[in-house]
Amino acid sequence: MSDQTLGFDTLAVHAGTEPDPATGARQVPIYQTTSYVFRDADHAAKLFNLEEVGYIYSRLTNPTVSALANRVVALEGGAGGIACSSGHAAQIMALFPLMGPGCNIVSSSRLYGGTITQFSQTIRRFGWSATFVDTDDLDAVEAAIDENTRALFCETIANPGGYVTDLPAMARIAERAGIPLIVDNTTATPWLCRPIDHGATLVVHSATKYLTGNGTVTGGVVVDSGKFDWTASDKFPSLSQPEPAYHGLNFSALGPMAFTFHSIAIGLRDLGMTMNPQGAHYTLMGIETLGLRMERHVKNAKAVAEWLEKDPRIEAVTYAGLPSSPWYERAKTITPKGAGALFTVSVKGGYDACVKLVDSLKLLSHVANLGDTRSLIIHPASTTHRQLDEAQQIEAGAAPNVVRISIGIEDVEDIIADLDQALTTATA
Numbered sequence: 001m002s003d004q005t006l007g008f009d010t011l012a013v014h015a016g017t018e019p020d021p022a023t024g025a026r027q028v029p030i031y032q033t034t035s036y037v038f039r040d041a042d043h044a045a046k047l048f049n050l051e052e053v054g055y056i057y058s059r060l061t062n063p064t065v066s067a068l069a070n071r072v073v074a075l076e077g078g079a080g081g082i083a084c085s086s087g088h089a090a091q092i093m094a095l096f097p098l099m100g101p102g103c104n105i106v107s108s109s110r111l112y113g114g115t116i117t118q119f120s121q122t123i124r125r126f127g128w129s130a131t132f133v134d135t136d137d138l139d140a141v142e143a144a145i146d147e148n149t150r151a152l153f154c155e156t157i158a159n160p161g162g163y164v165t166d167l168p169a170m171a172r173i174a175e176r177a178g179i180p181l182i183v184d185n186t187t188a189t190p191w192l193c194r195p196i197d198h199g200a201t202l203v204v205h206s207a208t209k210y211l212t213g214n215g216t217v218t219g220g221v222v223v224d225s226g227k228f229d230w231t232a233s234d235k236f237p238s239l240s241q242p243e244p245a246y247h248g249l250n251f252s253a254l255g256p257m258a259f260t261f262h263s264i265a266i267g268l269r270d271l272g273m274t275m276n277p278q279g280a281h282y283t284l285m286g287i288e289t290l291g292l293r294m295e296r297h298v299k300n301a302k303a304v305a306e307w308l309e310k311d312p313r314i315e316a317v318t319y320a321g322l323p324s325s326p327w328y329e330r331a332k333t334i335t336p337k338g339a340g341a342l343f344t345v346s347v348k349g350g351y352d353a354c355v356k357l358v359d360s361l362k363l364l365s366h367v368a369n370l371g372d373t374r375s376l377i378i379h380p381a382s383t384t385h386r387q388l389d390e391a392q393q394i395e396a397g398a399a400p401n402v403v404r405i406s407i408g409i410e411d412v413e414d415i416i417a418d419l420d421q422a423l424t425t426a427t428a
């Protein structure tokens, strides 16, 4: 069965797995084991030399976790990849083989809030840094890249503003600079967009969101296109030259699997940000229905956004699926099946009305999560963005009068009815 000829929903159900060779079990078993018995000493030595591929220890690889990684690789159209313990872990794992002290990344300024903190503060402890730019200013993106830049980073659909990135333009700039483009595809999912088709080298996911889909697992995935030539310059010595951390192995000898094997043999081995088999199992189950869910998420989001935009209690809705959005035309080419299911709403009555709104909702939950089957809401100014002053909040798209909504897969009439009653209370 060639994975390349199968459709998205078939891959979502089957890719990365086959009936269990030991028992015939049809569903992917949860291999709840840390280690694997070697056939003999020679087999063990070959595994440690990467001369033979197999399981050694579950910090590196585990059959359930590999099934998950391979399924997401198939959906994203990549060559290889790894699953790890969270979306934030996936971002570090994506950067790790590329970076060294003194290296930097150029990143979109429109990012998940946690990523802004990870890139602006925490990675500096490793001697890495990030320069943030407006990715709609292509000259500024190009100008921010210097000789120490090792990647360009952006999100397909950036929350909270529903901003859609011009991925082909980012890919062209990265290619001219001889660096990989890394795309966080969490909010789009491969059902709406496959960044590798637009020229991305690496795709990262928070599997915590739509991939698992029901708010049960914290997880992440990194997918490599396998197309980047790490040997074209001396910028990526870990991948193009003998690697002292793995007895001098030159990972570029592994061709399109260089990045993936490096991530397993060194990244997971030494950083240990490993996904657990139970979590991988839940995420695999979630992915089986990804296409069905995304179709409903997008349909509901569009209906709710259209209803809100016409409502006199609302000032504005930022959703790239609405013609009023500056990203409407771009979304048609980058995410042709819809602009996702996440958007912000400015409510008349400001901060106080927003607080009353989140407190008056009965169906929508007030939580710091997105991409759940359940509809979710958060008021950033009183929660995730409360440390910022008002100017910074406005800059981040999280003004005091803004709420962020992640539309679920419930009956859309019920979502609208709940918003309607809560808006009545909030703006009374």
Ligand SMILES: *Cc1c(COP(=O)(O)O)cnc(C)c1O
Pocket: 086, 087, 088, 089, 112, 114, 115, 155, 184, 186, 187, 205, 206, 207, 208, 209, 218, 219, 220, 370
């Ligand atoms: C949630 C999220 C992350 C971080 O993922 P975790 O699984 O929470 O670590 C990164 N990027 C985006 C776009 C997210 O929504």
